[in-house]
Amino acid sequence: MSESELPGVRVLRDQMVSMRDGVRLATDVYLPVDAIGALPVLLERTPYGKTGTNHADCSLAEPMPRAKPLVAAAFAHGGYAYVLQDCRGRYGSEGGFSKYLNEAADGVDTLAWIRTQPWCNGDVGTLGLSYGAHVQTALAGEHPPGLKAMWLDSGGFSSAYHSGIRQGGAYELKQLTWAMKHALLAPETAADPERRQSLLAEQARLGQWARVNPWLRGDSPLTAAPEYEAYIVDQWAHECFDDYWCQSGLYARGRYRQFPDVPMVHLSSWYDPYALTAAENYCGLRQGRRSPAKLVLGPWTHGQRSKTYAGDVDFGPAATLDQNLAPDYQRLREDWFDAHLRDGVGRYLPESVHYFLMGGGSGLKNASGRMDHGGCWKAAADWPPPESVETAFYLHPQGELHARPYAGEASLGYRFDPTDPVPTIGGATASGAPLMVAGAFDQRESEGLYGARQPGRALADRDDVLVFQTAPLAQAVDVVGPIQATLWVSTSALDTDFTIKLIDLYPPNADYPHGYAMNLSHGILRLRFRNGFERAELAEPGQVYPITISAFPTANRFAAGHRIRLDISSSNFPHFDVNPNSGAPAGERSDPVLAKNRVHLSADCRSALRLHCLS
DSSP states (O other): OOGGGSTTEEEEEEEEEEOTTSOEEEEEEEEETTOOSOEEEEEEEESSOTTSBOTTSOOSSOOSOOBHHHHHHHHHHTTOEEEEEEOTTSTTOOSOOOTTTTHHHHHHHHHHHHTTSTTEEEEEEEEEETHHHHHHHHHHTTOOTTEEEEEEESOOOSOTTTTTSEETTEEBTHHHHHHHHHHTTSHHHHTOHHHHHHHHHHHTTHHHHTTSSSOBTTBSTTTTSHHHHHHHHHHHHOOSOSGGGGSTTTOGGGGGGGSOOOOEEEEEEEESTTHHHHHHHHHHHHTTOOSOEEEEEEEEETTOTTOSEEBTEEOOGGGSSBTTTBSOHHHHHHHHHHHHHSOOOOOSOOSSEEEEEEOOSOOSBOTTSOEEOOEEEEEESSSSOTTEEEEEEEEETTTEEESSOOOSEEEEEEEEOTTSOOBOOSBSOOSOTTTOOOBBOBSBOOTTOTTOSSTTOBGGGSTTOEEEEOOOOSSOEEEEEEEEEEEEEEESSSOOEEEEEEEEEEOOOSSOTTOEEEEEEEEEEEGGGTTOSSSOOOOOTTOOEEEEEEEEEEEEEEOTTOEEEEEEESOOBTTBOOOOSSOOOTTSOOOOOOEEEEEEEESSSOOEEEEEEEO
16 A cells, blocks of 8 residues: 555555564554654554454444554554554564464564654554454563553453463364465465465365364375464464463463553453453453553454344344444544553543443344344443352253252263264354354354254254253343353263353244254363363263363343253364364374263252352
């Protein structure tokens, strides 16, 4: 994009900024042409191309996403120097790309370079979405001088092991689909037609490759792109929480004390893979600090803050960030940085926490054909809201959830066949195309769903899914906050997984004669990590173990007449890799083993779902 297309802005293009190891990163600087003296600076580092277009850079008024130079120019018009940089090994930058692991040092070196430039007044704010948020926590964990404010949108790993790359010990297969897509966009691929053809051929077979557990060096669809294959193989094989997962860029939790005390916004959404990260970073980085921190959680999928829907469910016109929390996303960010880098007065986000409470709609199809679930914005002094109360819903053998534990002795079981996993239907994921789509959906197999065996079948009707639900609610129940299930389980195998899914179960209506099972949150635990993630402990077949499965947070109003439902199974594929039940370490292939899994219910085995309910 030429400067003639950016009136009032001067662009310093492709400044090749040297890192400590001599690698140079391509960097563009956008300056107001009428600037007098040094300016506050905003830094955005991206692996997606500094001149490209991000799907999230849009608004209700302008639904067509704007290219990054236009976003940078808007900030320059507001009196900032805006720096856009390609991450190492991506687009115009030199060096090899190793996902997440170079961003701390490269961020520190870039910030140091910025502060030596005549157009910088010494104060730098950072911003970015997804990977553009991950690079921020990597940088901030090094306590760099000059960092004065942050805007973390849908990313910034609190712990990539616990949420984002792995979860509950299982591996998130969105890492595979992301790697396949971006290996094709790598500079090395553009320069090598043979590599490109090989990747395209394997991409066409990605659905088959997703069933291969795990990928190995020299035996994966990424073999032609060894730098992408290498990090996938490493992530998959590192199944225990060890020093690998404590590296800068992967583990903000371990560096919270090193973060500078600066104003921060943590923004994410209920159907985003970083909702848990945003909540954890907000809570962990607010303690003992003077600078303001804000948490914003909407009902969207990854970065889609200007849409009213997620998947097949619509939350109504109140759902968007635009015209509800602020006029639009650009104005909200400008207001935040003006308040903290330019001595302005913040007009938006007056409370510490703003979250969207889903629910309260008609449950019928709207004009767009989506289910009308409704909802509204709420504010709170902290997260979870201080007025919320942790409430236990105990599992009973007839598939019921009750306020009191079951007094008898019972267990419910199912056969988990790794070759026939429960298919993923929506949820909190991103970058999953073409294998999975994020959002809220009726938990029923459909045509075109990857992994579906019987289109039209409800997941609740599978033999390997246990369903527990309340009676129809006499009055609405607002569930807001973290979610856990404490279960007593056993298996016939040396290892297996247990999964949970929280569902708002609608009663039948004219548009949905079978009702509507709307997914809200999910969780998973690999049984070998029942005593912690630092080391694997295989199970003794038949032994009963207590486990705790943490799920993503949510905020939902279960309307009167609805049921709170908990689904328990042992797979959620392709969201997560499928446990072969063999006990083999991650990173080794093994033959799958049929597991007979059980959930135990008694006075001594009080299996329960634990929710935060507003009093």
